[in-house]
Amino acid sequence: MEAAGTSSSFGVCVDMDECKDGKIARLIGEAGIGWVRQQIRWDIIEPVEGEFHWEGFDEAIQNEYKCGLQAFGQFHWKSWSDPTAGDDEAIKNWARFVSLTVARYKDKIKYWEVWNEEDFEGFWPSPSADNYVKLLRATYEAAKKTDPDCKIILGGLMGWGGSYTYFPFLDEVYKNGGKDYFDIVAFHPYTMPHPPSKDNLLRRKIDDVLERMKNNGDSGKPVWITELGWPSNKLVDPASDRGVTPAQQADYLVEAFKICLSYPQIKKVFWYGFRDVGVMPGDSEHHYGLLGNGLEPKPSYRAYMELISKWKR
Numbered sequence: 553m554e555a556a557g558t559s560s561s562f563g564v565c566v567d568m569d570e571c572k573d574g575k576i577a578r579l580i581g582e583a584g585i586g587w588v589r590q591q592i593r594w595d596i597i598e599p600v601e602g603e604f605h606w607e608g609f610d611e612a613i614q615n616e617y618k619c620g621l622q623a624f625g626q627f628h629w630k631s632w633s634d635p636t637a638g639d640d641e642a643i644k645n646w647a648r649f650v651s652l653t654v655a656r657y658k659d660k661i662k663y664w665e666v667w668n669e670e671d672f673e674g675f676w677p678s679p680s681a682d683n684y685v686k687l688l689r690a691t692y693e694a695a696k697k698t699d700p701d702c703k704i705i706l707g708g709l710m711g712w713g714g715s716y717t718y719f720p721f722l723d724e725v726y727k728n729g730g731k732d733y734f735d736i737v738a739f740h741p742y743t744m745p746h747p748p749s750k751d752n753l754l755r756r757k758i759d760d761v762l763e764r765m766k767n768n769g770d771s772g773k774p775v776w777i778t779e780l781g782w783p784s785n786k787l788v789d790p791a792s793d794r795g796v797t798p799a800q801q802a803d804y805l806v807e808a809f810k811i812c813l814s815y816p817q818i819k820k821v822f823w824y825g826f827r828d829v830g831v832m833p834g835d836s837e838h839h840y841g842l843l844g845n846g847l848e849p850k851p852s853y854r855a856y857m858e859l860i861s862k863w864k865r
Contacts (some may be wrong), residue, residue: 560622561813563822564842565779567829569608574615579617579843580676580826583853584646584860589665589778589822590623594802596597601645606656617660622711624663624705625653626778627691628675636676638683646687647694658699665738665778666691667707671721681724685733688725692733696713705852706730708738708778711757716758726768737765739822740779742810744794746785756788758815764841774819777812781805781840784850787835802851806859823856824833 564580568591571577580588590613598604614622627650630636635646645759654664670684684707692704706725711717725731731771741757748754765771783803786795796804803822812821828845830838838845842853 553661556844561820561863562809562856563587563589563778563820565589565822565825566829567591567825568596571615572608572829574619575847576827577612577615577619577621579847580616581621583857584632584843585856586622586675587820588621588623588826589617590625592625592627593629594627594646595629597653598631598649599788601632602653604665613657613660624665624696625657625661626665626668627653628668635687636683636750638680638686643690647690650691650694651698654695654698654702655741658702662699662701663703663705663736664691664695664732665705665707669710669740670707671712671719672710679721681721681728681730684729685725685728685730689733690792703735704733705738705776705778708740708776710740710742712755718757719764719802722761722764723768724741726764726770729769732766734773736774736776736819737761737770737812738776741777742780743808744782745792745796747800747804748811751839754808756813758812758818762817763814771817775815775817776819778822779824780808783836783839784832784841784852785836785839789836792834792836795816795839797852802855805852805857809859 562585564585566588613623633642633645635642666688667676671679687792709719709721711719722725738760741754743753746753782796782801783794784798784801785792786797789795809821812818825840827843828839830843831839831845
């Protein structure tokens with residue numbers, strides 16, 4: 553059974569077990585947002601081999617479901633075993649965790665993203681398409697064996713080169729045989745601090761991914777943007793090289809969603825993130841939310857709500 557938000561094109565990223573606070577899930581639903589990108593952190597769930605801590609994630613996913621939200625799971629991060637170096641035994645350990653997780657949540661989650669920004673050394677030490685495809689294949693086979701109806705999402709690519717970046721790692725995934733091991737392409741076309749229309753930045757990034765898919769005979773697959781956003785800390789940190797004002801954040805959100813969803817191949821877009829994860833003025837990472845850290849709505853929350861309520865594709 554899937555939640556009511558399945559057909560929605562509008563999503564938001566939540567932080568780990570954030571929705572174990574039922575108020576968060578309720579506020580997401582009240583905005584009309586249909587989907588959440590739910591982190592599934594191996595290092596938190598199984599920090600030591602055989603020692604499992606599902607509780608916070610169980611509660612979060614149940615709250616999302618009760619609020620009519622459709623979650624997809626984002627498998628992420630090494631734990632007591634490191635599957636990023638291509639070691640066969642470590643990848644088997646990872647695949648076992650995937651099987652356990654899919655079995656536990658298959659009544660509520662049917663889509664699984666494999667890692668996050670695997671082309672960026674901050675999330676994958678010494679990025680390697682060869683090693684990533686080994687993990688991708690193991691995830692695909694383990695998940696599909698456990699739930700043949702599930703769909704596998706390529707880990708959202710960050711790209712290289714800052715705001716003007718493109719996505720050559722996608723070609724490397726294809727060259728290493730990854731094409732048969734994902735159902736949906738995902739990427740993160742950030743343009744911060746620039747507006748999405750500056751130099752056609754957002755369209756150029758989207759076009760780059762679609763062209764690479766076409767060149768590799770894969771243009772029939774749907775595309776999801778599993779992260780997109782701007783931090784709203786420019787007023788409190790004028791020196792921020794990423795930040796924008798709260799009003800700009802709202803304007804850029806609306807502009808970006810309209811651009812992304814003008815492409816028929818792009819089925820879903822996820823704003824990063826729902827709530828500010830901190831209050832440090834100089835840390836842009838703390839300020840991407842639609843809500844402040846104390847759950848106070850920003851202009852972007854109201855703009856997203858209005859966009860969804862009036863949307864016609």
